[in-house]
Amino acid sequence: MFEALAQYPDHLALEGEILAWWETEGIFDRLREQNRGGPRFSFMDGPITANNPMGAHHCWGRTLKDVFQRYKALQGHELRYQNGFDCQGLWVEVGVERELGLNSKREIEEYGIAEFAERCKQRVAKYAEIITDQCRRLGMWMDWDNDYYTFSDTNIEYIWRFLRECHERDWLYRGHRAVEWCPRCGTSLSQHELINSYAELTHPSLYVRFPLKGRAGESLVVWTTTPWTLPANVAAAVNPDAEYGLTKSLEWWAVERNPDAELTGRVRGRELVGLEYEAPFEHLPAQEGVVHRVIPWDDVSLDEGTGIVHIAPGAGAEDFELSRVHDLPVLTPIDEAGRFYKDYGELEGRSTEDVEGPITVELERRGLLVEAGSIVHRYPICWRCSTPLVFRIADDWMIRADEIRQPMLDANATVEWTPDFYSKRMDDWLRNMDDWNISRRRYFGLPLPFYPCNSCGKLTVIGSLAELRERATDGLEQLQELHRPWIDEVAIRCDCGAEVRRVTEVGDAWLDAGIVPFSTLGWQSPEWKEHGYATGAAAGLTGADLPDHAYWEKWYPADWVSEMREQIRLWFYSQCFMSVTLTGKSPYRAVLTYEKLLDEHGREMHRSWGNAIDAAEALENIGADVIRFMFCEHVPSQNMKFGYGPAAEIRRRLLTYWNSVKFFVDYANVDGFRPGDEAPGELQPLDRWLFERTEQLVAEISGQYERYWTPGVMRAFDSFVDDLSNWYIRRSRRRFWNSDEVALWTLHRALLRSVQVIGPVMPFLADFLWLRLRTEDAPVSVFLEPWPEARPRHEELLREVGEVRRIVELGRQARGDAGLKLRQPLRRLVVQGAGPAQRHSDEIAEELRVKEVEFAPVEAMEVRVKPNLPLLGPKLGKELGAVRSALEAGEFEQLEGGGVRVNGHELGADEVLVERRAREGWALAADDALTVAMTTELDDDLRREGRVYELIHRVNTMRKDAGLELTDRIRLTLPASDADLLEHADWIKEEVLATDVATDGVSEPEIAKVS
């Protein structure tokens, strides 16, 4: 007996059941054991930040990773299954700050950096556990006890080695420049952290007068949206080639920016260069000694503002560059927290936002304000805490990118990207990448191992913990792990003999993630160290080993990685940068990337908008298989709409598959059928077709998995389920009623194969069904059964039945368009364009309920051609009228390619509008190759037969509603008005399993079970 299936699948219950069963049976361990020593498939997991529970969007990548790992394992590959957690940097720090109610660096320092670091570690441990549970629930098979944690000392040491390598190549430098800065986080941000991190913000829009010295009453007018930068103004820039005009109120503007003004004078910008002016805040101590003057700048835009730009080199990137060219003083008005320094008078201690009002009032009071308004514009914000960014001058540690750029491009050329155009996106990023700003002025992050010496000027970069120990002069005894504050206590000896201390900066978190192809695989590690990866902050959280170099040789580079598209400028980039630096090679051979998750209405998901869906919530409500199905079906290069509506639709579609399995189980059990290896008799044509169709499914799906293309997998599965249910099973129903074992055998084989190939996508459902369908000698889990081998296929047979199905589909469409139910038989069907389907006229007749099938040109079609006026009007001129009449009268000849010949003109396909319609009395549908037409006229016989079909349908529904078994016989009583149907009594009896049919004084048909 096969275990019976419920009417509907309870996805949540069956997933719980299978999850527990995998655990108790140790299925995953058995799979790993089975594949040990097999060909390697190296997958490198991009670390997930252990800072929050997963959102629904995380399930996308996790699903894809699991799908392809399962597929490769089913093919017999050995895999590593190491999961990774990202553990340090701003994400985690900001999370802990919120937890503790801290909101500035000062508060963190008051709280204590050691305690803060402990809280960061606790937070990581907590969320790593939650994420692990969620991933298991999603069905993800990973080596959960051996995860890598990027805050491990080993990971940090590997980054140190990379940084030392950069130093040896002279790529490391301390950049002094204007950078985007988050005043809340108190640190600069790098280029890759800025992209897409913008908000629509409202800022003041001020037109301000700068009175010119020695030109009585004349002023420059500048425009600014950042009034806080005015106190740091040192120059005003004009476009040397643009024309400037002096208005009647003695204001200088670019003429183009103030075209309606009446002007009393015009000059080129270059004539204004060198003029001196009074800056609005030159009385402040910080401004002492600054001579404010007009400078030339080719990039002054004439698209906005006044054509005169106020320059504050301490508060803008381009301004800073100009300060170098023109030797301008650089005034840095704000500190790390974005507050004004002491020498800014009244502004001291206030934030850039706080001073907007007072500055505007002051300008107004002194008659310097021409106009004040506000502007809504796209403005950069901190990607971690959403605080608007400002510019300030900082000394950041940078890695020069120029030398590595071409080698990285070369490495990228070896990578196979899916979808392939992302390869170009990566190239674009690499071509435009700036030097890598690797320093953050924060606490819980990779400690940069930089020890600059004040005595001799040498920068020592420490490359390992051993080296640190060797050179340390102090502080080793308290060094519990390579983090602040402990690492800051360790001083080292410079070559010159001086004692030097580490810089206080920590590193960009993308260094942490980028090094994992080296740190987790044991690059240049002389020996295998048990738990050698689980060091420092990671000790106790994981058992991960540090493998030896031979292991790295085996597993590097990764065969495949998969993350979302934004990782092009993040993990794919940092990994590639570090890998090309250390080995000259790309760290991955193939990449699958995917876009963003939106809510079901297409809006971005945000917790604050109330439309974000947590992974936990999605898993509890939708179930893992359906979520995985949704992600796999979606084309990854498009944003995906995710929600409960789309999920319900998938469940509905899955029901067809479920019903097919249930159909088999029900009939197999009625007949006590036991499937063997060989068919229990000769296959009929339809069986042979399903046999071939199943082979085709295996080949198609395998091909799509090989391409890392899940939408192709789902398309192949969908169309197979349709063929299985709506063709094979439906066309074979009668054989199942008659306990035809060959049909059962064929169906069983098709179901088993389909369960196997869809297993990677829906592992729970697959194993649930496998457990019910498998034969006794088969492995208990579908994941222990080797992948089915593709065999040569009978393509002709597949094409033949494909064509039959297409004809039937078109016939149904024609019926639908004409409002003719399928239960109403029709007289005649004509098919034009059919090839091998002609051998199947009986099946076609039966499927479309027609009496006769003819393969011939369809005379039922009427072709109407109209001129495409916008094109033909100009072309034909006054001849258009005659052409139009000829077309209307049908006096034209159709040409190959869709054009027509009319009145001596040849008109192209785009110049005419061709309509194909059925003539009166016909229903018609066509595609490119086939035209299918049916007569619609009904006679009494056809009407009566139509009523019989309705009756059969109705009675079978009544049987189902009455809870009758498939084999129960009934007695059927009809109202007297249906007496004429008794002409078809035998037919009716057979279809509804009735022992007799009679009429009586009932008003509706009645059934009674025969005991």
Ligand SMILES: [Zn+2]
């Ligand atoms: Zn921030």
Ligand SMILES: [Zn+2]
């Ligand atoms: Zn020194």
